[in-house]
Amino acid sequence: MQYSIILWDFDGTLADTLPGLLRIFNDLAPEFGLEPIEDAQAMRDTPPSDLLRQRGIRWWKMIRLRNAIVRRQKNEIDSIRLFPDVPEMLERLHASGYRLGVVSSNSAANIRRCLQASDAEQWFELVVGSWQPLGKHRSLRRVLRRTGVHPQQALYVGDEVRDITAARRAGMDAAAVTWGGNTRHLLAQYHPEKLVDDPIELTGWLTDVSR
Structure with missing residues (x-):
């Protein structure tokens, strides 16, 4: 083809960007009532849809979380x-x-x-x-x-x-x-x-x- x-x-x-995104997620997790991700390797071997379902992240919360992560990452993007x-x-x-x-x-x-x-x-x-x-x-x-x-x-x-x-x-x-x-x-x-x-x-x- x-x-x-x-x-x-x-x-x-x-x-x-993934190490930084993981750190930002864990920093924001308490604010969104979520558990931090401690096993990054296990996360890599799990489909994202399953990961969200396991953590009880609804789509409306995902939108707020995504926006918060992007705003935080903006302050670090020059080092990436x-x-x-x-x-x-x-x-x-x-x-x-x-x-x-x-x-x-x-x-x-x-x-x-x-x-x-x-x-x-x-x-x-x-x-x-x-x-x-x-x-x-x-x-x-x-x-x-x-x-x-x-x-x-x-x-x-x-x-x-x-x-x-x-x-x-x-x-x-x-x-x-x-x-x-x-x-x-x-x-x-x-x-x-x-x-x-x-x-x-x-x-x-x-x-x-x-x-």
Whole structure:
């Protein structure tokens, strides 16, 4: 399959934000009547929907919590960088002719500041940051309509099983990276088109499928 556009998740896929997000969540947990997360590894091996259900987080509380986390992260975003080899990967994919965009539940302002700090914003034609309580697939569909790309010509790259399911609901293929929110074992159960362990491997695969 040849793709004309690659859309990316941000937290845990492009940027190493997860340790900071976990710390912010635990700081905010008492305010929202939640238990702190103590076992980060167990969290990585649990689908996000199950994690929310286990902790009794309703969608309306999730909206308030997400907004509070994004506001707190704004104060720390300048210290966050992209994962090693990610800037080089983005530059090479852009040079290969791929259109690139970000679709994330983080804020567009936070994403752009991080990309600018790594001199990587130039590779993206769009950055969409918004949280959809009814699913990220809605944001993906809007981006495809905006860019005029057929879903079968688009790939979404993420680090969690919900990224894979969002891509599928939007009619897109999905690739999953193992250095982020969910483990390789869990991601493999959702059968993404490609499962990769480092940016170099992802670059090689996308270069091959574009030929």
